[in-house]
Amino acid sequence: MIEDRIKDIELRKKITTAENAALFIKNGMTIATSGFTPSGYPKATPLALSKRIKNNNENIKITLITGASVGDELDGELARNNITKKRIPYQTNDSCRKAINNGDIQFCDVHLSLLPQYINYNYLEDIDIGIVEASEITENGCMIPTTSVGITPTIVKKAKKLIIEINTSQPIDLRGIHDIYTLPNPPKRTPIPILNCKDRIGTNYIQIDKNKIIAIVFTDIRDDVKKLAEPNKDSNLMAEIFLEFLDHEIKAGRIPRKLLPFQSGVGSVSNSILNGFSRSKYDKLQFYSEVIQDSMLDLIDIGKVQIASGTAISPSPEGLNKFYDDIKRYKSKIILRPQEISNNPEIIRRLGVIAMNTAIEVDIYGNVNSSNIMGGNLMNGIGGSGDFARNAYLSVFFTKSTAKNETISTVVPLVSHVDHTEHDVNIIITEQGIADLRGLSPKERAISIINNCANPIYKDLLSDYLKEAMKSKKNIPILLNRAFKCFESLEKTDTMKRG
Amino acid sequence: MIEDRIKDIELRKKITTAENAALFIKNGMTIATSGFTPSGYPKATPLALSKRIKNNNENIKITLITGASVGDELDGELARNNITKKRIPYQTNDSCRKAINNGDIQFCDVHLSLLPQYINYNYLEDIDIGIVEASEITENGCMIPTTSVGITPTIVKKAKKLIIEINTSQPIDLRGIHDIYTLPNPPKRTPIPILNCKDRIGTNYIQIDKNKIIAIVFTDIRDDVKKLAEPNKDSNLMAEIFLEFLDHEIKAGRIPRKLLPFQSGVGSVSNSILNGFSRSKYDKLQFYSEVIQDSMLDLIDIGKVQIASGTAISPSPEGLNKFYDDIKRYKSKIILRPQEISNNPEIIRRLGVIAMNTAIEVDIYGNVNSSNIMGGNLMNGIGGSGDFARNAYLSVFFTKSTAKNETISTVVPLVSHVDHTEHDVNIIITEQGIADLRGLSPKERAISIINNCANPIYKDLLSDYLKEAMKSKKNIPILLNRAFKCFESLEKTDTMKRG
Ligand SMILES: CC(C)(COP(=O)(O)OP(=O)(O)OC[C@H]1O[C@@H](n2cnc3c(N)ncnc32)[C@H](O)[C@@H]1OP(=O)(O)O)[C@@H](O)C(=O)NCCC(=O)NCCS
Ligand SMILES: CC(C)(COP(=O)(O)OP(=O)(O)OC[C@H]1O[C@@H](n2cnc3c(N)ncnc32)[C@H](O)[C@@H]1OP(=O)(O)O)[C@@H](O)C(=O)NCCC(=O)NCCS
Numbered sequence: 001m002i003e004d005r006i007k008d009i010e011l012r013k014k015i016t017t018a019e020n021a022a023l024f025i026k027n028g029m030t031i032a033t034s035g036f037t038p039s040g041y042p043k044a045t046p047l048a049l050s051k052r053i054k055n056n057n058e059n060i061k062i063t064l065i066t067g068a069s070v071g072d073e074l075d076g077e078l079a080r081n082n083i084t085k086k087r088i089p090y091q092t093n094d095s096c097r098k099a100i101n102n103g104d105i106q107f108c109d110v111h112l113s114l115l116p117q118y119i120n121y122n123y124l125e126d127i128d129i130g131i132v133e134a135s136e137i138t139e140n141g142c143m144i145p146t147t148s149v150g151i152t153p154t155i156v157k158k159a160k161k162l163i164i165e166i167n168t169s170q171p172i173d174l175r176g177i178h179d180i181y182t183l184p185n186p187p188k189r190t191p192i193p194i195l196n197c198k199d200r201i202g203t204n205y206i207q208i209d210k211n212k213i214i215a216i217v218f219t220d221i222r223d224d225v226k227k228l229a230e231p232n233k234d235s236n237l238m239a240e241i242f243l244e245f246l247d248h249e250i251k252a253g254r255i256p257r258k259l260l261p262f263q264s265g266v267g268s269v270s271n272s273i274l275n276g277f278s279r280s281k282y283d284k285l286q287f288y289s290e291v292i293q294d295s296m297l298d299l300i301d302i303g304k305v306q307i308a309s310g311t312a313i314s315p316s317p318e319g320l321n322k323f324y325d326d327i328k329r330y331k332s333k334i335i336l337r338p339q340e341i342s343n344n345p346e347i348i349r350r351l352g353v354i355a356m357n358t359a360i361e362v363d364i365y366g367n368v369n370s371s372n373i374m375g376g377n378l379m380n381g382i383g384g385s386g387d388f389a390r391n392a393y394l395s396v397f398f399t400k401s402t403a404k405n406e407t408i409s410t411v412v413p414l415v416s417h418v419d420h421t422e423h424d425v426n427i428i429i430t431e432q433g434i435a436d437l438r439g440l441s442p443k444e445r446a447i448s449i450i451n452n453c454a455n456p457i458y459k460d461l462l463s464d465y466l467k468e469a470m471k472s473k474k475n476i477p478i479l480l481n482r483a484f485k486c487f488e489s490l491e492k493t494d495t496m497k498r499g
Numbered sequence: 500m501i502e503d504r505i506k507d508i509e510l511r512k513k514i515t516t517a518e519n520a521a522l523f524i525k526n527g528m529t530i531a532t533s534g535f536t537p538s539g540y541p542k543a544t545p546l547a548l549s550k551r552i553k554n555n556n557e558n559i560k561i562t563l564i565t566g567a568s569v570g571d572e573l574d575g576e577l578a579r580n581n582i583t584k585k586r587i588p589y590q591t592n593d594s595c596r597k598a599i600n601n602g603d604i605q606f607c608d609v610h611l612s613l614l615p616q617y618i619n620y621n622y623l624e625d626i627d628i629g630i631v632e633a634s635e636i637t638e639n640g641c642m643i644p645t646t647s648v649g650i651t652p653t654i655v656k657k658a659k660k661l662i663i664e665i666n667t668s669q670p671i672d673l674r675g676i677h678d679i680y681t682l683p684n685p686p687k688r689t690p691i692p693i694l695n696c697k698d699r700i701g702t703n704y705i706q707i708d709k710n711k712i713i714a715i716v717f718t719d720i721r722d723d724v725k726k727l728a729e730p731n732k733d734s735n736l737m738a739e740i741f742l743e744f745l746d747h748e749i750k751a752g753r754i755p756r757k758l759l760p761f762q763s764g765v766g767s768v769s770n771s772i773l774n775g776f777s778r779s780k781y782d783k784l785q786f787y788s789e790v791i792q793d794s795m796l797d798l799i800d801i802g803k804v805q806i807a808s809g810t811a812i813s814p815s816p817e818g819l820n821k822f823y824d825d826i827k828r829y830k831s832k833i834i835l836r837p838q839e840i841s842n843n844p845e846i847i848r849r850l851g852v853i854a855m856n857t858a859i860e861v862d863i864y865g866n867v868n869s870s871n872i873m874g875g876n877l878m879n880g881i882g883g884s885g886d887f888a889r890n891a892y893l894s895v896f897f898t899k900s901t902a903k904n905e906t907i908s909t910v911v912p913l914v915s916h917v918d919h920t921e922h923d924v925n926i927i928i929t930e931q932g933i934a935d936l937r938g939l940s941p942k943e944r945a946i947s948i949i950n951n952c953a954n955p956i957y958k959d960l961l962s963d964y965l966k967e968a969m970k971s972k973k974n975i976p977i978l979l980n981r982a983f984k985c986f987e988s989l990e991k992t993d994t995m996k997r998g
Contacts (some may be wrong), residue, residue: 088938103972108941111889111922121892122753123925186759186851186892191690254621260685345890346845352685367917375982376941377972382922390610390889391844393620393685416979418866418917423610423881423946426622437621438586441605442875473602474875480915480986483874484979 005166008141014216018044020214021163025049030125032155034132036339037291037314038071038226040148041129043163044219050077061085063125067150067339068112068383071224079105089115090123090381101377109371112384113343116154120185120304130159135170145178147223148312153182153206162212173327176204177438178336193238194347197261197286200305209452212481227316228294229268231275234400234431239276241434261288263388265357269398271295273356278302288353290342290384292334294319300333305436308333311342343387355392357385359399363415364446364462365439365476366422368397374487375416382419389424401430401455407495409458411449412463414483428453436454462497504646504665507640513715517543520662520714524548529562529624533631535838536607536790536813537725539647541630541664543718549576560584562624566649566838567611567882570723577615578604587623588614589880600876608870611883612842615653619684629658634669634907641704644677645669646722647811648835652681661711668721675703677835692845696760696785697806725792726815728767730774733899733930738775740933762788762887764856768897770794772855777801787852789841789883793818793831799832808834810841814833838894842886854891856884858898863945863961864915864975865921867896873986874915881918888923900929900954906994908957910948912964913982927952941975960997
């Protein structure tokens with residue numbers, strides 16, 4: 001076991017318990033960990049830390065930096081035990097979210113492609129300890145990451161000390177799925193030599209300075225991956241609308257017949273949209289994306305995928321079993337890259353990625369909110385959506401036209417928080433239809449979005465607002481004193497519907 | 500004269516009057532022209548067109564696409580004569596702005612790096628006629644652009660027909676200042692081989708399909724460049740704050756001692772900030788920027804500039820004289836590239852450009868409004884600020900803390916229009932001080948911006964708002980029903996000051 005997992009004999013001396021490893025973590029430290037989605041994050045050490053703190057009533061506060069979201073053993077445990085003081089750059093955990101929205105955790109939302117360079121440029125606090133999950137340490141003391149790459153190479157480089165968790169639930173066969181290539185700091189950067197989604201440009205391991213390693217911990221706790229909502233009538237409709245639109249664009253000569261690489265966002269909606277491709281005529285699909293969810297594996301299974309490049313595999317528990325069982329086959333179709341490469345503007349614009357992301361709400365001007373409900377309650381964060389939307393060949397946003405049992409219109413006069421401005425949104429699709437915003441003025445956009453995307457029960461409300469706003473004739477027909485009224489009525493009457 | 504300016508003998512047959520050339524422009528057409536800032540745009544043909552329309556009471560409506568803003572002979576004349584129906588992607592002209600804010604012109608605001616690809620991808624209306632200014636047509640029928648490149652190569656490629664204005668006020672010596680390199684459509688793109696601001700990667704001419712040329716017009720109307728406001732106490736203070744910050748960052752190891760390339764935004768404020776460099780210890784400055792304004796020429800004069808790469812030269816009238824008088828010297832320091840290259844995310848992120856842009860207003864969360872006063876009255880447009888801010892090594896925004904005789908606080912609870920989200924803004928500088936937002940949560944940002952950047956006369960107003968908003972404890976301390984109150988009081992009482 002140990003022999004299989006740690007080939008570097010000298011390093012075996014660093015093996016210790018999670019409890020011992022956790023002792024290195026002190027009050028006030030900045031801890032950075034591997035993990036991107038609930039995949040490939042350290043589990044045993046944070047569990048040991050939170051257990052000890054719970055038992056001893058210790059007061060330890062840390063800043064936690066990860067690639068993106070991580071599992072409950074890390075984000076949940078630390079939040080519930082008031083250990084996390086600051087959280088950067090993204091999360092999806094119920095307890096962590098609650099603590100952020102309670103004011104107990106300070107959250108800093110960052111474009112995921114920028115985070116590694118913020119660390120490299122020393123923009124954030126120095127990383128006292130990095131904790132990274134590996135499936136294996138090679139003969140030369142290099143580590144093989146697991147189900148995500150994220151910022152692991154950056155952590156290994158910049159952290160003062162390192163704890164490595166060897167996770168034996170992660171198959172040794174993962175070796176070879178990763179492609180590790182990182183960027184030097186300017187002025188030393190050169191072109192990133194990816195010309196095609198399938199290009200491998202780096203190594204399949206991460207080099208480590210062995211002197212930094214203070215502990216190696218064994219664990220077999222599995223990735224806490226989550227089941228996503230099944231495709232439903234609305235998401236199937238959105239998928240159909242999108243596929244029809246694709247057809248139309250190809251016929252019009254605006255998208256090449258052989259298609260271009262797709263990026264597919266995170267969450268249930270994105271997963272469902274992708275599911276729609278299984279029923280389409282399209283095959284030889286290429287993905288230059290961030291997260292590989294269930295639908296992507298399904299598309300691989302039915303032979304529709306040429307290559308899926310991302311930074312994390314994050315299927316459901318069953319999807320993960322399926323992946324583990326047939327890892328060699330999947331490996332020929334999947335590449336996991338550091339997030340500074342998977343989300344890199346240079347590559348996204350070069351390859352001409354068609355970006356498909358999900359909105360929490362959109363406004364009639366074409367702005368998108370991806371992250372904060374009612375302007376201030378964090379859902380997850382902007383994640384990589386900005387990396388893709390701004391640099392895409394075509395930027396598409398999906399959202400159901402209503403939320404919470406139709407009490408909320410996701411098409412509003414003005415979004416309560418802006419993550420993506422009108423300049424970054426080409427197409428909006430709801431189950432009601434599609435608004436093609438390319439080349440339109442604010443007034444034209446407003447009309448198109450209300451007519452095509454809003455739910456019929458909210459059309460009057462939006463049209464009345466627009467009619468009134470149009471009277472001002474401004475470039476952007478906006479009424480600052482009425483723009484947020486729908487949120488006020490939601491707060492007062494539990495619905496945006498007019499009384 | 501003709502011999503000097505049109506070396507291709509065959510093409511001399513196409514010479515005609517501006518009046519004749521203007522006859523080609525018909526109602527409903529989409530016209531794209533050269534020009535970026537009031538530099539290098541066609542002048543004689545639009546003047547002839549508007550004159551005819553004024554005299555004959557004709558009804559001609561067109562869509563006008565340019566690289567960015569253009570001079571009054573084009574944007575002003577066409578707007579005043581109700582010729583422009585739609586305007587893409589940026590403008591700075593009083594008459595045009597008025598027509599947009601009156602609802603007479605539909606304006607579509609686009610990131611400037613994206614415009615050429617929108618045209619190439621056929622996202623916008625087909626270009627019926629392209630009108631481009633040249634200093635010269637070479638032996639092989641290639642054109643030499645003048646004081647800007649912008650989208651000229653794209654127009655020449657995509658327009659169905661072309662009118663060329665040979666402007667004899669533009670020196671023949673401009674030849675050699677341009678570096679023309681354009682991007683094919685995906686999937687055919689390869690890395691752009693710029694590793695250094697000074698790298699020339701293309702040709703100094705633009706290839707033309709001669710069959711498209713329907714008219715060649717001679718003119719000697721000069722670029723309608725404008726004088727910018729002189730540096731004043733406030734802008735000098737901002738420059739000092741920025742230079743001190745640079746020092747500090749270098750000492751902290753966050754910016755290399757030899758600096759990195761700078762981008763300097765458009766307008767008076769940016770020009771004044773740049774002016775500050777003349778008093779600094781820094782030399783061998785490199786610019787990977789968009790527009791070359793007066794201060795950049797001054798910095799070249801005093802030997803502080805290694806290279807200034809941009810897409811347009813747009814100094815004051817005196818600055819332009821100076822440039823023309825000594826063009827050979829300036830040419831060794833200046834490169835003009837197509838805007839798809841000057842503003843390209845790939846290069847901006849590779850080189851590590853330090854982006855310096857100007858805000859109309861900022862909010863306490865770190866969002867920036869660059870374009871629309873009171874949420875809807877267009878000033879100019881987003882321009883290239885988004886190309887630079889999102890991809891920069893460091894994204895800095897400048898604004899005076901008040902506008903219009905202190906009746907307006909440019910630091911507001913919530914910007915009335917978002918061009919740059921909190922994710923794209925690292926540093927905010929006003930004459931009051933500097934807010935360093937890196938790694939901060941929304942609450943921390945709010946405190947820092949109010950404390951460091953707001954004008955003392957508006958601090959209470961902002962602090963009171965924040966105090967109340969903090970009670971909700973949300974991730975982002977926002978009060979949707981109070982966020983825009985300052986704009987309401989401005990409208991009612993002509994000041995944001997409390998009664
Ligand atoms: C936007 C995002 C939250 C959507 O996730 P999803 O799982 O597809 O969407 P759902 O429709 O299930 O919505 C998630 C929740 O938000 C709620 N919601 C959605 N829109 C809402 C709105 N306008 N107001 C209030 N709640 C809303 C839903 O009701 C649901 O709540 P529940 O969990 O209590 O059921 C998710 O895509 C995200 O975090 N995006 C930002 C990051 C990103 O885009 N990354 C991709 C880069 S590659
Ligand atoms: C933001 C921008 C308008 C500032 O221009 P500037 O010349 O430096 O700024 P000024 O301080 O002179 O302001 C311009 C006008 O806006 C007014 N203004 C500024 N802030 C204001 C506010 N918050 N409310 C109302 N008016 C405001 C000023 O009073 C001034 O009005 P005036 O012309 O009547 O005197 C300009 O930089 C711009 O258009 N930016 C967007 C595009 C961009 O950034 N391009 C750079 C990419 S390389």
